[in-house]
Amino acid sequence: MRDTLETMRGRLAETPHLMRLGRLFTETVQLRVDDAEYYLDFEKGALVAITEGPSRKTPYRFALVTDGEALARFWEPLPAPGFHDIFGLVKLGRARIEGDILTLVKNLRFFKEFMALARREAVQ
């Protein structure tokens, strides 16, 4: 997962329209995948730090809580129904959003396209 997140970080930096969409997004997002916990520090759209947890003292704006198999299916080139979107994972009961969901919604296109950045690898 750490490697995948590093790949996503690199692709984000190389995706000008996402950097533009994320220019007001300076937040920490928690990503929980199975038992692992990652803190993603975004600064003006750039992912400047990926810190592995667990941590009880790191504040974050919102969290995406899911499992590795669901994410793997989300990152397939043509995901099955429900696995094609993070809110689909929520609907399937394979993910949930915690924390300040309104901040997520205000930056929804940015965050959804960031999360999908690992999908290209499967296409290659």
Place this chain on the structure above:
Amino acid sequence: MTAIEPITGRYLTVTVEGAPRRIYFEEAGAGRPVLCLHTAGADTRQWRHLMNDAEVTASHRMIAFDMPWHGKSLPPEGFETQEYLLTTDAYIETILAVIDGLGLERPVLAGCSMGGRIALQLAALHPERFSGFIAIEASDFQPAWYDIDWFHRPDAHGGEMGAALVSANISPHAPDEERWNTLWMFMQSGPGVFRGDLSFYTRDDSLIARLGQIDCTRTPVHILVGAYDLTCTPEDAERTARAIPGATLTVMDELGHFPMSEHPQGFRPFFLDALARMRQPAEAA
């Protein structure tokens, strides 16, 4: 590239809720009238592919109109102090006023999402005005899993948030160009309009009790649902079809919530099949 499409657009003024509404409508083709209803937060452009389809328009007069507040139809006078909240009654009154205004004789009604919901309401309440119903991404009722107030607030762009949310309902099989054309309409939606449509869609459950009174022997009902639709899922559509005696249902494996707009080529055979299921009025029992 230069191309002039066969679609023509005009304006019609009708009275709804006691006041005039200037309605923009488009049409193409000749033959049996098919009145097409757009989804929440969008407009007639969703139907442009089918309206440009020579096989469809060879025997059908395809008509689509922008609901008041949407597309090129203006909101009513005084809108600047009104809260737009669509209701079943106003929606029905608008559709019937357009049918009367255009002099349509028992059209087929094709509606998607909230348009599919109101098509089923009309199948229950005013079947004599129509010759059949193609209810796309249509179901009895689903409460919102989101907060509709997200889409109308002074500190964020409701259209961009709405587009980002509804993108969850578009199939990954949809071509990128049409995915983004579909989302553009939501991005362009007027302030509070998507919210006002969703108020109708997510709060009015009056259809549930009316489904059993739909008589498919007089007016056929065919429901189409995309497997990638998270809002009106195949389970929602199947439950709805079961409650309507005689209704038929097709699940479209590679499509989402905006099939005529997000993936026109993928949707085309399903729509042609649906049209073929709509018996001419003389054939009806």
